[in-house]
Amino acid sequence: MSNVALGxxxxxxxxxxxxxxxxxxxxGILGYRPRWFADAKLLVGLMTLASVASVVIMERALxxxxxxxxxxxxxxxxxxxxxxxxxxxxxxxEGSVLLWVxxxxxxxxxxxxxxxxxxxxxxxxxxxxxxxxxxAFFFLLMVGPSAPFTSFDPPAGYDGPGPNPxxxxxxLMAFHPPILYLGxxxxxxxxxxxxxxxxxxxxxEGWLVATRRWTVLAWGYxxxxxxxxxxxxxxxxxxxxxxxxxxxENASFLPWLTGTAFIHSVMVQERRGxxxxxxxSLVVSTFALTxxxxxxxxxxxxxxxxxxxxxxxxxxxxxxFALIVIxxxxxxxxxxxxxxxxxxxxxxxxxxxxxxxxxxxxxGFAFVVLLGTIFPLIVEAIDGRTISVGNPYFDQMTMPxxxxxxxxxxxxxxxxxxxxSGDVLSDRLIWPAWLGVGxxxxxxxxxxxxxxxxxxxxxxxxxxxxxxxxxxxxxxxQGWRGLVGxxxxxxxxxxxxxxxxVAFAASNAYVRQGEFTLEPGDSxxxxxxxxxxxxxxIVEYPNRVERKADIRVDGGxxxxxxxxxxxxxGQTIGTPSVRSTLQDDIALSVLSFPEDADDAxxxxxxxxxxxxxxxxxxxxxxxxxALAVVPGRRRNPIAPTSALIPEPDSVEAPS
Amino acid sequence: xxxxxxxxxAVASLGLSMLVFATVDEGPPLSNAxxxxxxxxxxxxxxxxxxxxxxxxVVVARNIRREIRVWxxxxxxxxxxxDQLVDTFGEDVDYTPSAEGVTALVWxxxxxxxxxxxxxxxxxxxxxQRDADLEATDEDQVLVEQAMADRG
Numbered sequence: 001m002s003n004v005a006l007g008x009x010x011x012x013x014x015x016x017x018x019x020x021x022x023x024x025x026x027x028g029i030l031g032y033r034p035r036w037f038a039d040a041k042l043l044v045g046l047m048t049l050a051s052v053a054s055v056v057i058m059e060r061a062l063x064x065x066x067x068x069x070x071x072x073x074x075x076x077x078x079x080x081x082x083x084x085x086x087x088x089x090x091x092x093x094e095g096s097v098l099l100w101v102x103x104x105x106x107x108x109x110x111x112x113x114x115x116x117x118x119x120x121x122x123x124x125x126x127x128x129x130x131x132x133x134x135x136a137f138f139f140l141l142m143v144g145p146s147a148p149f150t151s152f153d154p155p156a157g158y159d160g161p162g163p164n165p166x167x168x169x170x171x172l173m174a175f176h177p178p179i180l181y182l183g184x185x186x187x188x189x190x191x192x193x194x195x196x197x198x199x200x201x202x203x204x205e206g207w208l209v210a211t212r213r214w215t216v217l218a219w220g221y222x223x224x225x226x227x228x229x230x231x232x233x234x235x236x237x238x239x240x241x242x243x244x245x246x247x248x249e250n251a252s253f254l255p256w257l258t259g260t261a262f263i264h265s266v267m268v269q270e271r272r273g274x275x276x277x278x279x280x281s282l283v284v285s286t287f288a289l290t291x292x293x294x295x296x297x298x299x300x301x302x303x304x305x306x307x308x309x310x311x312x313x314x315x316x317x318x319x320x321f322a323l324i325v326i327x328x329x330x331x332x333x334x335x336x337x338x339x340x341x342x343x344x345x346x347x348x349x350x351x352x353x354x355x356x357x358x359x360x361x362x363x364g365f366a367f368v369v370l371l372g373t374i375f376p377l378i379v380e381a382i383d384g385r386t387i388s389v390g391n392p393y394f395d396q397m398t399m400p401x402x403x404x405x406x407x408x409x410x411x412x413x414x415x416x417x418x419x420x421s422g423d424v425l426s427d428r429l430i431w432p433a434w435l436g437v438g439x440x441x442x443x444x445x446x447x448x449x450x451x452x453x454x455x456x457x458x459x460x461x462x463x464x465x466x467x468x469x470x471x472x473x474x475x476x477x478q479g480w481r482g483l484v485g486x487x488x489x490x491x492x493x494x495x496x497x498x499x500x501x502v503a504f505a506a507s508n509a510y511v512r513q514g515e516f517t518l519e520p521g522d523s524x525x526x527x528x529x530x531x532x533x534x535x536x537x538i539v540e541y542p543n544r545v546e547r548k549a550d551i552r553v554d555g556g557x558x559x560x561x562x563x564x565x566x567x568x569x570g571q572t573i574g575t576p577s578v579r580s581t582l583q584d585d586i587a588l589s590v591l592s593f594p595e596d597a598d599d600a601x602x603x604x605x606x607x608x609x610x611x612x613x614x615x616x617x618x619x620x621x622x623x624x625x626a627l628a629v630v631p632g633r634r635r636n637p638i639a640p641t642s643a644l645i646p647e648p649d650s651v652e653a654p655s
Numbered sequence: 656x657x658x659x660x661x662x663x664x665a666v667a668s669l670g671l672s673m674l675v676f677a678t679v680d681e682g683p684p685l686s687n688a689x690x691x692x693x694x695x696x697x698x699x700x701x702x703x704x705x706x707x708x709x710x711x712x713v714v715v716a717r718n719i720r721r722e723i724r725v726w727x728x729x730x731x732x733x734x735x736x737x738d739q740l741v742d743t744f745g746e747d748v749d750y751t752p753s754a755e756g757v758t759a760l761v762w763x764x765x766x767x768x769x770x771x772x773x774x775x776x777x778x779x780x781x782x783x784q785r786d787a788d789l790e791a792t793d794e795d796q797v798l799v800e801q802a803m804a805d806r807g
Contacts, residue, residue, distance in 0.1 A: 132722040241696070247707045344783045353780070360772045368765045375752065375761045382757055388699045389761060390750025391707060397765055425658050434664045440673040449682035451674055458670055513692040513721075574712055591717065 003061040005046070005053055005070050007149030014050035014101070015139035017043045027178065029124045044112050048105040055102050056324030059096060067154040071095060077162030077568045084168035090177040091163035092244050093298060093313070094148035099178065101138045103185040111189055123207070126196035126611050134188055135319050145312040162543060165566040165573045170234040178251060184290045186218025187255060191287035194280050197615065198331035203338050205270055208279070211627055212266060215283075216486070220261045220625030226252050227500075227618030236575030238589030240513055240606025242614065245394040245466040250373045251293025253365055258286040261362035267353045267486075271417060276339045277332060278359065284328040285366075291321045296373065306321060338501035347419045348528025353531045354412035362405050368397045380572060395508075398450065406459035406501055409465045409494055410436070432465030439464075448506070456505035467494040489628025496624055507608040519600050527607040529586055530554055536599055543568070546575060549590050549601045553579050561588040561603070585611040614641030692725045695737060697751060701744040708748075 019041040030034025058071065062085055067073040075092045076085070089095040108131050118124045142148060167173050190211040192488035197207035229252070234242035243249060262282040311586050334341065345352050372389045379387050414428040439461030440454055448454060470491045474482030482488055516524040518533035525531075534550040545567070548560040561577040576589040584607060591602040657742075695709035700716040708716045708723070719740065726736050732747040740748050 018768045019734035047695050237710060238712070241710060244705075244710060248705075345780065346783070348776075348780045356776065360776055364769055364772060365767065367768055371761060371764060375748075375758075379757055385757075386745070386747040387752055387758055388750050390697070390699060391753050392697045392751040393761065423659075427664065430659070430662055430666070433670075437666050437670045437673070440670060440677075444673055447682065449680055451678040456675055458673070511692070512686075512689055514686075514688045515724075571683070591712070592671060641732060 003057050003066050004106065004149045004151045007057040007069070008147070010050045010053040010057060010409075011139065011142045011149065011609075012146070014047050014054065015136065015143050017047035017050060018132050018136035018139050021047065022129060022136060023131035024459070025125055027133055029122070029129065033589075037124065037128075040119075041112055042103075043132075047139075048109050051098075051102050051105040054142075054148070055089070055098050056131075058089060058098055059086060065160075067160060068151055070150040070152040071148050072527075073152040073158070074152060075163050076160045077223075077543070078159050079568055080162045080168060083171070083174055083592050084163065087174045087177075088163045090181075091167045091173075093376060094142075094146050095271070096181075097138065097142055097146050098148050099119070100181055100185060101135070101142065103178075104135060104138060104188060105180045107185060111166065111192075112365055119410045120612060123193075123200050123202060124197045125198045127192045130192035130195045131188065134192070137316075137538070141313060141316060145316060159568060161569045162566065163569075165564065165569050165571045166236060167542065169573065169575060170232055170236045170563070172235065173230055176225060176228040179221055179228060182302065183218050183220075183222025184226050184252075184255065186214065187259065187283075187287045187290060189214045189218070190200060190283050193480075194283040195328065195331065196327075198280065198335050199337065201338060203276055203280070203335055205273065208266055208269060211648075212263075212270075212486075214262055215259070215266070216625060216628055219256070219263055219572050220622060222252070222259060222521050223255050223625065224407075224618060224622045227255060227615065231615050231618070234587070234611070235576065238574045238587065240278050240511060240587045240604075242290030242611075245372070246391055247373050248297045248367050249294075249631070251297050252291075254293060254373075255286045257362050257366040257369065258282050258289060261359045261366075262286060263602070264355050264362075266357045268355045272345075272352055274345070274352070275356075275359075277336075279327075280332055280339070282359075284324070285330075288321060288324045289326070289366075290316060291324060295321060307508040312324060330339070349415065349416045351412065351641060354408055354415050356409050358405070358412065359402060361408065365401045366396065368401070369394070372397070373411065378513060381643065400655060402501065403455060403459060403497055406456070406463050406573070409463035410459065411493060413470050414468050418556045428469070429466070432462050432469060435465030435468075436460075436462030446516070450509055450512075453505045453509035460502040460505070463501075464495060464498040467491040467498065471495075484627050484630040488627045489624050489630070491627070492627055493621050496617045496620030496622075499613050499620060503610040503613035503617060506610040508616070509610045511606060513606045516605050517594070517600055518601050519597070522604075526601070526604070526605050528587075529605075531586075531588070531603070531605055533601055533603065534558065536601060547590075547593060549593075549603065551577075551588055553586060559586075559588055561590045563593065565592050580611055580612045584609045687724070687727045691727045694719050694727070694733065695725050697749075698737075698740055699748045699750055701748050707750065724740065 021040055024033065024036050024039045024043060027488065028040070033039070047441065058069075060066075061069045061072045062076050063082075063088070064308065065072065065076055065078050067076070071092065071094050075088050075095070080088060090099050095143040105623040111131065114122055115121075115127075143203040193207045193211045197203050229249070230242040234240075235246070259282075262279060265279055265282065267273050269279050295314060298313055298317070318547045344576045345356065346355060348357075372393055375389050376387050376567040379385055385406075395461045395535050410432055412431065414432070415424070425509060436458045443454060443457040448457065468491075469486065471482065474488050474491075476482070483492070512527045514524065514526045516531070518524060518531075520533055523532045530553075532552040532555070534552055536547055536549045539546045539548055540563075543566045544561040548562050550558050552558050556578070559577040559579055563572060564575045574585055574589045578588070581588045587606040587608075589604050591604050594600050594602060692709060696707050698708045700706050700708050700713065700719070700720070702710035702715050703713060706716075708719045710716075722739075723736060725740070737749060737751075746753075752761050754762055759801045
């Protein structure tokens with residue numbers, strides 16, 4: 001059987017399973033089918049098999065270059081190297097929906113396995129119903145407007161163009177999208193539990209406890225996916241930047257912001273039973289923003305370097321987004337009374353007070369990013385003008401927010417719950433404060449100037465000191481266990497954030513760029529580095545031809561940025577070469593080889609300090625998240641400080 | 656003066672003087688190339704999808720970069736360069752939304768939102784603090800003692 005037929009069949013089977021799942025869950029809810037969970041498990045299994053099959057079939061089609069599949073004809077090529085051939089799956093819309101669904105099915109299976117004994121729990125019925133609805137939406141997307149398996153009649157000798165050259169130019173492309181999707185899709189699980197909690201009225205802390213690891217894990221993947229994306233963009237696009245406030249970058253950043261707010265404020269609810277409406281809203285917003293982001297970036301309403309060709313999925317996503325928002329808001333309003341917080345915050349100078357401030361700042365951050373991203377659409381709708389909102393706006397608006405967050409990161413971890421006295425604060429903060437000032441002095445000595453980066457270094461040192469203090473205290477008290485668990489892992493994540501913030505401030509403030517036209521033997525000097533052009537050479541690869549310019553950096557190693565021509569795609573792109581050290585980076589890219597001159601090159605060099613620390617910070621954040629997921633020291637369950645506020649009518653969620 | 660206070664005063668004054676120093680001492684001046692690079696990031700490449708003039712490799716972007724460089728070398732102001740580019744390519748190449756008319760909202764809304772949030776937070780804390788003057792009842796005392804006893 002052909003790949004098109006097999007693939008379409010598997011997608012259809014998957015859609016049917018998801019819809020059947022909705023019906024089974026509804027029958028369970030209505031009490032018509034007590035053994036609904038067994039059916040649901042079976043359907044999840046079948047649905048997942050169908051999803052795995054569809055991905056395997058598409059990969060087979062890509063690997064065997066089966067150009068009778070339209071997707072392969074459009075995006076595959078006999079010349080694409082093996083690794084990128086596999087990654088071609090997520091190089092265009094239809095394939096990325098396939099991947100999305102695969103990840104989604106994986107999460108649904110994990111939920112079914114983890115809560116396998118909770119079939120009698122009404123909460124699970126609603127969780128499964130929600131999950132099946134989300135699955136059905138995406139499967140139907142593949143049956144309808146984003147069908148991956150449409151047929152194509154290739155003329156004799158046909159060969160495809162291959163994926164966009166930019167997407168087959170760097171190894172990170174193989175990892176950035178799948179990891180990002182693990183993050184995006186992972187938020188479906190807490191969303192399903194939030195909806196179930198609202199419907200069943202068990203709006204206490206049970207659903208939070210049940211899903212908190214899932215949330216942290218999804219958040220970790222999203223974080224790492226975003227950092228990998230920035231890294232990819234830095235290594236491939238060759239303009240020396242890594243974050244451009246591109247609408248798709250913003251679309252991934254928005255759920256990250258609300259997700260980050262949530263994993264902080266959730267602790268206030270667990271400890272004090274407060275902020276219930278807020279936490280539910282954050283979970284819903286995070287999920288809704290992943291859908292809205294997909295709409296914004298995949299429907300062609302906004303332009304972006306990531307946007308695939310315009311497609312018909314826009315109205316689908318918009319409808320789904322509206323459905324999520326309306327249902328969730330309706331449920332929250334309906335449960336309004338039961339969601340009223342039984343507690344109160346005694347003092348703003350307390351851990352919960354800091355978390356509240358943190359949440360307001362993160363919500364503001366998300367608002368600014370969302371506003372800036374969709375503002376061009378709003379203006380166009382109002383008076384037909386086309387405008388752009390970019391770098392200068394986002395930089396100006398987010399800088400004060402960044403400073404506030406760094407400050408909170410320094411103060412919050414050392415604040416006790418409920419109330420803090422001035423003496424306690426002073427004793428705990430003085431060493432972090434010295435570290436902050438110390439980093440400022442150090443920065444000034446090595447030549448840092450400008451108030452903004454200086455403030456960032458100071459606050460970075462302050463926040464880093466506070467996180468380090470907690471880690472040191474915890475490991476002293478508990479040995480290696482002082483590194484695991486949510487609080488301790490969280491402090492490692494904070495250290496990663498500090499590294500990124502400092503690297504971000506330094507690289508933005510002290511970037512130097514120059515464009516040079518060099519003849520062989522010529523040298524250029526930029527930021528104290530000497531770049532010597534030694535001539536160019538042509539290297540042929542199966543999928544491309546590169547003309548490389550050999551540049552000797554500081555009389556040492558030779559780096560070879562190139563201009564790459566992909567004959568099948570009919571595109572020419574630059575392939576940068578980057579010299580990285582812990583101190584600074586030199587990103588080299590060839591702008592052109594002028595035809596009128598003999599082997600001359602137009603070279604762009606960007607020198608930025610501390611770039612490598614961005615990626616190190618990202619890795620530290622990922623490690624911290626992994627440590628946070630490992631169960632930490634159990635608190636004494638009857639310790640008065642950690643007991644949940646009892647609620648007569650709340651039943652614990654399945655665990 | 657206690658040692659604690661002295662320590663904090665030292666931290667604060669040293670930190671502040673570092674900030675002042677970093678603001679006043681400008682370091683090496685920006686070269687024309689640096690100013691051109693910074694400007695190129697503030698404008699959208701007119702034919703690309705969501706890329707700035709600095710990012711893009713297409714011919715138009717390269718030409719604009721060259722033009723910006725020429726203007727910078729001639730000592731033109733940022734405003735002049737902006738007007739030139741907007742006249743040639745349209746308002747949507749300018750990444751900085753203007754602070755006039757409808758577009759001013761993009762600047763105003765976050766500020767208003769921030770002010771509302773801070774005020775709201777302040778009010779909530781004040782209300783909480785006013786309500787917080789509750790004395791523990793005897794029942795509460797018994798509960799606490801029981802819990803402590805169970806724990807020990």
